[in-house]
Amino acid sequence: MDTLITTALVGTGQQGNTELTTGTPIDALLAQTGEDNAERRLLLAAGAWSVYRRAGQMPVRLTQEDSAAQTVQPAPPETLAACSPTIVSALEEMLLGQFDGIVIEMATRLREAGQRLPHALLPPALYLGTQKEHLRAALAPVLGERGRWLGQFKPEWAWVNEFLPGDEHTLPENAETIWQEGAPASRYALLRRLRGIDPAQARRWLADVWKQEKVDARCSLLATFEVGLSSEDEPFLEKALDDRSERVRAIAGPLLARLPESALAQRMRARAENMLDYTAGALTVRLPTEREIDQTWQRDGVAPATAGKVALSWPLTQVLSLIPPSYWEQRFSLSPEALIALAEAAEDGQRVIDSWSYAAMLFADARWAAALWRWTCAHIRSGAVSIRDMQLADVRKALATLIPRREAEQCVEQLPAGGEEWQLALELLPDSWSEEYGESYLQVLQAYLDDALAAFQQQRFSSWSSQHSPMLPCLQKATFALPYACLAKASMQMEPYLTLPLEALSHQARWYVMSWQQELETFIKTIRLRNFNPNFNPKRDGGQEPVPAASP
Amino acid sequence: MAPDSRSAAKARQLANPRHWQHLGQSIDDAQALWGECQGSALYQVRVDLTTLTPACSCPSRKQPCKHALALLLLAVEQPASLDRGSPPEWVVEWLRRRAASRKSSSEEATGGAKVTKGASPATAKRAEKRLALVTAGMEQLDLWLRDIARNGLGSVETQPAKFWHNQAAAMVDAQAPGIAARVRRLAGIPNSSPDWPGKLLAQLGQLALLVEAFRRLDTLDAALQEDVRQAIGWTLNQDEIAASGERVEDDWLMLGQVVGDEEQRVRTQRTWLLGSKTQRPALILQFSAGGVSFPEAFPIGMCQRAELIYWPGASHMRARIENRREVTPIRQHFGEESIEAFLAHIAALLARSPWQERFLCALHNVIPLYKAGQHWYACDSRGDALPLSPTLDHWQLLALSGGAPIDLAAEWDGETLTPIGVLAENTYHIL
Numbered sequence A: 001m002d003t004l005i006t007t008a009l010v011g012t013g014q015q016g017n018t019e020l021t022t023g024t025p026i027d028a029l030l031a032q033t034g035e036d037n038a039e040r041r042l043l044l045a046a047g048a049w050s051v052y053r054r055a056g057q058m059p060v061r062l063t064q065e066d067s068a069a070q071t072v073q074p075a076p077p078e079t080l081a082a083c084s085p086t087i088v089s090a091l092e093e094m095l096l097g098q099f100d101g102i103v104i105e106m107a108t109r110l111r112e113a114g115q116r117l118p119h120a121l122l123p124p125a126l127y128l129g130t131q132k133e134h135l136r137a138a139l140a141p142v143l144g145e146r147g148r149w150l151g152q153f154k155p156e157w158a159w160v161n162e163f164l165p166g167d168e169h170t171l172p173e174n175a176e177t178i179w180q181e182g183a184p185a186s187r188y189a190l191l192r193r194l195r196g197i198d199p200a201q202a203r204r205w206l207a208d209v210w211k212q213e214k215v216d217a218r219c220s221l222l223a224t225f226e227v228g229l230s231s232e233d234e235p236f237l238e239k240a241l242d243d244r245s246e247r248v249r250a251i252a253g254p255l256l257a258r259l260p261e262s263a264l265a266q267r268m269r270a271r272a273e274n275m276l277d278y279t280a281g282a283l284t285v286r287l288p289t290e291r292e293i294d295q296t297w298q299r300d301g302v303a304p305a306t307a308g309k310v311a312l313s314w315p316l317t318q319v320l321s322l323i324p325p326s327y328w329e330q331r332f333s334l335s336p337e338a339l340i341a342l343a344e345a346a347e348d349g350q351r352v353i354d355s356w357s358y359a360a361m362l363f364a365d366a367r368w369a370a371a372l373w374r375w376t377c378a379h380i381r382s383g384a385v386s387i388r389d390m391q392l393a394d395v396r397k398a399l400a401t402l403i404p405r406r407e408a409e410q411c412v413e414q415l416p417a418g419g420e421e422w423q424l425a426l427e428l429l430p431d432s433w434s435e436e437y438g439e440s441y442l443q444v445l446q447a448y449l450d451d452a453l454a455a456f457q458q459q460r461f462s463s464w465s466s467q468h469s470p471m472l473p474c475l476q477k478a479t480f481a482l483p484y485a486c487l488a489k490a491s492m493q494m495e496p497y498l499t500l501p502l503e504a505l506s507h508q509a510r511w512y513v514m515s516w517q518q519e520l521e522t523f524i525k526t527i528r529l530r531n532f533n534p535n536f537n538p539k540r541d542g543g544q545e546p547v548p549a550a551s552p
Numbered sequence B: 001m002a003p004d005s006r007s008a009a010k011a012r013q014l015a016n017p018r019h020w021q022h023l024g025q026s027i028d029d030a031q032a033l034w035g036e037c038q039g040s041a042l043y044q045v046r047v048d049l050t051t052l053t054p055a056c057s058c059p060s061r062k063q064p065c066k067h068a069l070a071l072l073l074l075a076v077e078q079p080a081s082l083d084r085g086s087p088p089e090w091v092v093e094w095l096r097r098r099a100a101s102r103k104s105s106s107e108e109a110t111g112g113a114k115v116t117k118g119a120s121p122a123t124a125k126r127a128e129k130r131l132a133l134v135t136a137g138m139e140q141l142d143l144w145l146r147d148i149a150r151n152g153l154g155s156v157e158t159q160p161a162k163f164w165h166n167q168a169a170a171m172v173d174a175q176a177p178g179i180a181a182r183v184r185r186l187a188g189i190p191n192s193s194p195d196w197p198g199k200l201l202a203q204l205g206q207l208a209l210l211v212e213a214f215r216r217l218d219t220l221d222a223a224l225q226e227d228v229r230q231a232i233g234w235t236l237n238q239d240e241i242a243a244s245g246e247r248v249e250d251d252w253l254m255l256g257q258v259v260g261d262e263e264q265r266v267r268t269q270r271t272w273l274l275g276s277k278t279q280r281p282a283l284i285l286q287f288s289a290g291g292v293s294f295p296e297a298f299p300i301g302m303c304q305r306a307e308l309i310y311w312p313g314a315s316h317m318r319a320r321i322e323n324r325r326e327v328t329p330i331r332q333h334f335g336e337e338s339i340e341a342f343l344a345h346i347a348a349l350l351a352r353s354p355w356q357e358r359f360l361c362a363l364h365n366v367i368p369l370y371k372a373g374q375h376w377y378a379c380d381s382r383g384d385a386l387p388l389s390p391t392l393d394h395w396q397l398l399a400l401s402g403g404a405p406i407d408l409a410a411e412w413d414g415e416t417l418t419p420i421g422v423l424a425e426n427t428y429h430i431l
Helices: A002-010 A026-033 A038-055 A064-070 A085-096 A100-112 A119-131 A133-142 A144-153 A155-162 A175-181 A184-197 A199-212 A215-226 A231-240 A246-257 A263-272 A295-299 A313-320 A326-332 A336-345 A349-362 A366-379 A392-402 A405-413 A420-428 A435-457 A461-465 A475-481 A484-499 A507-530 B005-014 B066-077 B089-117 B121-151 B161-173 B177-186 B196-215 B222-232 B238-244 B339-352 B395-401
Strands: A276-279 A282-285 B020-026 B032-038 B042-048 B053-056 B083-085 B246-259 B266-275 B281-289 B302-310 B319-322 B327-329 B359-371 B375-379 B384-387 B406-412 B417-424 B427-430
Touching: A002 A038, A002 B196, A026 A038, A038 B121, A038 B196, A038 B339, A085 A100, A085 A119, A085 A507, A085 B066, A100 A133, A100 A475, A100 A507, A119 A133, A119 A144, A119 A155, A119 B395, A133 A144, A133 A155, A133 A184, A144 A155, A144 B395, A155 A184, A175 A184, A184 A199, A184 A215, A199 A215, A199 A231, A215 A231, A215 A246, A231 A246, A231 A263, A246 A263, A263 A313, A282 A336, A282 A349, A313 A349, A326 A336, A336 A349, A336 A366, A349 A366, A349 A392, A366 A392, A366 A405, A366 A420, A392 A420, A405 A420, A405 A435, A435 A475, A435 A484, A435 A507, A475 A507, A484 A507, A507 B005, B005 B066, B020 B066, B032 B066, B032 B089, B042 B066, B042 B089, B053 B066, B121 B161, B121 B177, B121 B196, B161 B177, B177 B196, B177 B222, B196 B222, B246 B406, B246 B417, B266 B359, B266 B406, B281 B319, B281 B359, B339 B359, B339 B384, B359 B395, B395 B406, B395 B417
Parallel strands: B020 B083
Antiparallel strands: A276 A282, B020 B032, B032 B042, B042 B053, B246 B266, B246 B302, B266 B281, B302 B319, B302 B327, B359 B375, B359 B406, B375 B384, B406 B417, B417 B427
């Protein structure tokens, strides 16, 4: 055959040799044609050869080496039930969509129903988990045996087999391997798990590799010490205060502060001693002097490493946020509420309250969290303050998670519904609401829409618009925070607003309503996706075979 | 099925029983869905499930409209919301009208065939004129091919696309559109891969074979004559097919679809079918120009009782579907027992009809393999394997098989398989 191609490449014009042989039965065939034109002979030979070759196509015989690939064990049988075929297309939409919250919720609900993803959806689920590490913990349990089996074929999918068993008190069989070779997120999860089972062993594991780990790994792995933290960890943490990375030191500090007997906790108390004073019914805040601040402050992460002109309020915040708030209660014999009220009146008192907020979170003090949350709701305003690398808003969010859900929600309910303060406070609530609060939110939303529409119809447009932003209040948050029990009601309640008659409205009002309708459309669409039922069984709940579905 | 993503999104919103009343699905053979949807008005929506033909009283010009799509979605996702029973009068009436029009059109078709037989003088004259044009065109093609052969493939390596397109245009003028399409595709071969000279030579050779076959058309048997004429670009009208095509009644497995790249603004859709009793493969071709959806929709991944009419010719592949009836899920196993048997069938088919380029490949009990992190194969129980398309990944196929044997449906282009569907654990999945 090669001669045929060579001849063709140069062309019969230059070759001189027109004797074409392929060494196949084609030669005989060609002789039969009696064709004497050299070009045509070449072309016909090529045509016949191409058919001959296609017709004689042989299967690939896999070699020894290949059959090793063949001996990959088939996937073990599934232990979980597949979800109902009727929800597959909804699940696919969630996996391919853009809302991570919905994926986590869907996976969690499947897991709770004792189900797994259908095999056909495993590749998109694996791709998604590979791309977004924070979804892995939710996805891993619903991948089933087949998903774990697939994980072996692609290095990026190895995380699938690094996931921990559901029981919090056991380690996976391949724990050592995961620890030595696993992906960062898997190692973190493993070490965290081990901290809960055997903190000393976890500390030894980390100590063994500490020197060769990169900064990111040191930070995340050290953070696992918050689980099972005890005074036995102090020597290791104290040594971490000498780490060359500021970020590592900033993690070690708060951990040590949580050990009341630790040297760092004592150093902090000594530093804080003079910062607050309560005399004659007033709280005085005293900023530290530059003379007071020495090298040891820097080492403990409460003074800037580079000396220079930094406001002395910074070390104050840093130190106070590492003192348990209950310390002040005992020292001044005052309740959290009283102390907060006093701080509010004091100069620099706002910083003290912010520091206490951080401390309440760090020491998980529910009483202080409740007092500070109430205060926050009553005094909320926008503005970004950061304490210890955290936005104040995140600290306040953390406070709300420390108190009973309804209690936190009721504080928000007391604010003027739909107003700016209400919106700000609502954004701080935990991302999963109670049913009562979900309903109350929907009422507020509906009232907000009705008020606005009434204003539009009475041509009271200008007064209305000056007070409101065009975005519907907290709708994005509600999309994911509304509890499952409220979803059907939510989409039913909001749907009528999608088909409002717009003709009578002024141009500007129409623009408002239309942009709301867009928002509501996304809201309802997402709510509907969330509102799937993993326990729906077409056999049991009516219906026969699903009807033919052409892919829409 | 949706004409665009917006329709699909709207349909998803409407796919909720709250928007509907009198939802129903028939229990008899007619297989229809119906319901009344509250939109700007109350619309009557129905779908004939045997052909997936929708009808709706809404004024939308999109076909199918969002209401019909929503009705289909509802039927899939919430079958319990549809009452099972006899259709109301407005559905029955519509089904009756559809049946009547189908009948009359097929009657027309058979009646029309008679007219063709006794072709009018004008038609005969047109046909003669075309034959003359094509004959001249084929001679010109022969000359062009010989030029390339004389100067060598090396000489066309650097030719611009225009070189090929001009020749293709000449073939269009010669009323040989089949040849024109083949010539146009040649433009993409030079320098596309290390073995491009072999590929180009093979294609040129096939064209030369066509020229040769056309010259001796009278000496070929009737079926092969038909194939040559179709390859050159003579089309058959519906009447001719109805008159001389072979009719095969079967439960047809609608194994899958492949939509080709756009050529000259036309997309080609290939739907592959396999007769569950006759084991005969069939190909339904549909064309769509300018982004319009394909005229007919098929219940892909399902089995439908229907009659196929094969195009006359030696290849017995291209067909048209008629008399579509009940649709059931694909549950039974299908496909050749071994890769060797499949290739033997392909060889036999090529011997009859050497210009075929793509084939249905249905294989029973094969295992998809991913070798050395780069090559995909389908491997049968004897250890024979065929490569899967290297330009796609086949994770879904692997996920569905889990390393166990499955029944695979694919399109075979002579070198690699493009999977279109798989039967795993008793369920058919479209790929």
